[in-house]
Amino acid sequence: xxxxxxxxxxxxxxxxxxxxxxxxxxxxxxxxxxxxxxxxxxxxxxxxxxxxxxxxxxxxxxxxxxxxxxxxxxxxxxxxxxxxxxxxxxxxxxxxxxxxxxxxxxxxxxxxxxxxxxxxxxxxxxxxxxxxxxxxxxxxxxxxxxxxxxxxxxxxxxxxxxxxxxxxxxxxxxxxxxxxxxxxxxxxxxxxxxxxxxxxxxxxxxxxxxxxxxxxxxxxxxxxxxxxxxxxxxxxxxxxxxxxxxxxxxxxxxxxxxxxxxxxxxxxxxxxxxxxxxxxxxxxxxxxxxxxxxxxxxxxxxxxxxxxxxxxxxxxxxxxxxxxxxxxxx
Numbered sequence: 001x002x003x004x005x006x007x008x009x010x011x012x013x014x015x016x017x018x019x020x021x022x023x024x025x026x027x028x029x030x031x032x033x034x035x036x037x038x039x040x041x042x043x044x045x046x047x048x049x050x051x052x053x054x055x056x057x058x059x060x061x062x063x064x065x066x067x068x069x070x071x072x073x074x075x076x077x078x079x080x081x082x083x084x085x086x087x088x089x090x091x092x093x094x095x096x097x098x099x100x101x102x103x104x105x106x107x108x109x110x111x112x113x114x115x116x117x118x119x120x121x122x123x124x125x126x127x128x129x130x131x132x133x134x135x136x137x138x139x140x141x142x143x144x145x146x147x148x149x150x151x152x153x154x155x156x157x158x159x160x161x162x163x164x165x166x167x168x169x170x171x172x173x174x175x176x177x178x179x180x181x182x183x184x185x186x187x188x189x190x191x192x193x194x195x196x197x198x199x200x201x202x203x204x205x206x207x208x209x210x211x212x213x214x215x216x217x218x219x220x221x222x223x224x225x226x227x228x229x230x231x232x233x234x235x236x237x238x239x240x241x242x243x244x245x246x247x248x249x250x251x252x253x254x255x256x257x258x259x260x261x262x263x264x265x266x267x268x269x270x271x272x273x274x275x276x277x278x279x280x281x282x283x284x285x286x287x288x289x290x291x292x293x294x295x296x297x298x299x300x301x302x303x304x305x306x307x308x309x310x311x312x313x314x315x316x317x318x319x320x321x322x323x324x325x326x327x328x329x330x
Contacts, residue, residue: 021285021286024284024285024286025285028284028285037186038274038277040197040270041196042063042064042065042066042191042195042196042198043063043064043187043188043191044061044062044063045061045062045063045064045067045187045189046061046062049061050062063191063196064150064187064188064189064190064191065191065192065193065195065196065198065199067189067190068137068140068146068190068191068192068193069137069193069199071140071190072133072136072137072140072193073133075136075140076132076133076136079097079101079132079136082097082098082101083098083101083102085098086098086099086102087102105128108124108127108128108131108307109124109128111127111308111311112124112127112311112315115311115312115315116311116314116315116318117315119214119218119314119315119318122214122217123214123311123314123315124311126207126210126310126311126314127307127308127310127311127314128307130203130207130306130307130310131303131304131306131307131308132303134194134203134265134302134303134306134307135299135300135303135304137192137193137194138192138194138269138298138299138300138302138303139296139299139300140190140192140193141192141269141272141273141276141295141299142292142295142296142299145189145190146188146190146191146192147188147190147191147192147273147276147277148186148188149188149189149190150186150187150188150189151186151187151189152186152187192269192273194265194266194268194269194270194302195266195269195270195273196266197262197263197266200261200262200263200265200266201258201262203261203262203265203306204257204258204259204260204261204262204265205258207257207261207306207310207313208254208257208258208261208313210310210314211254211257211310211313211314211317212254212317214314214317214318215314215317215318218317218318218319219317219318219320222320223317225247226247226250227247227248227250227251227254228244228247228251229243229244229246229247257313261306261309261310264302264305264306265302265306268298268302269298269299269302272291272294272295272298272299275291275295276288276291276292276295279291
């Protein structure tokens with residue numbers, strides 16, 4: 001009986017998939033896909049800036065990537081609240097999403113403990129926070145409507161006279177006679193956050209700065225000796241010059257981590273978004289599902305790689321040149 005029920009469920013699901021494919025073909029025939037607008041900077045959703053930085057006099061607008069970041073933060077807080085409730089309820093083994101998150105966090109902590117040793121409790125919060133935040137923001141790209149639902153704006157259209165516009169609230173304009181040129185005016189309400197270089201660069205700056213903070217807390221001011229090593233500059237001139245040059249290379253390497261972090265995450269997620277646009281335009285039926293599955297794994301891998309590299313650099317910062325870290329001060 002159980003075996004026949006499984007085959008029955010498989011048969012029903014198969015017909016549902018076939019039905020959705022047929023509906024997709026009908027929808028594409030009635031409303032052909034339009035060429036999307038692709039640009040690097042995030043699009044502003046408001047005409048007026050939210051505020052202006054007083055020192056540099058730089059306006060800050062509400063962008064679609066900022067909206068995605070706020071939504072991702074809310075989702076992350078809700079997930080944390082769900083895990084907290086599951087743990088507080090006395091369940092020995094949390095179930096569902098809470099259990100999956102707990103298992104994932106346990107894996108991250110074990111990785112931190114095996115790499116950073118006694119500094120695991122200090123480094124783990126940064127590792128887990130960065131990994132979970134980037135993971136949630138990357139997977140938001142898979143939600144229907146992200147990067148695709150928004151309003152039209154005349155500034156993005158190459159031939160605005162081919163479109164008929166109707167003024168809408170918030171300075172947006174609607175299109176009564178849409179064509180392939182009109183779609184270039186689409187500004188999505190929510191856009192994948194990592195496709196904005198501002199976000200990846202800011203996150204990279206935070207990660208690299210906290211690496212230096214962890215290094216100072218572990219070794220004190222002697223941590224900076226690896227960047228400016230002049231201990232043997234006069235006693236052993238030849239080796240002193242070599243050590244000084246190695247310190248300069250270490251300093252350059254530390255700054256290069258910022259660009260490495262930022263462009264790795266930005267490049268992979270932005271390329272995935274462009275691939276989704278292109279596949280959805282060229283082969284709008286069924287083919288995009290395979291790309292979505294690919295982006296699911298790419299988003300997860302990039303989140304883990306970003307957090308893992310941050311954790312590894314923090315663990316290395318706790319070690320002196322001799323390979324032994326200083327004792328933690330209380």
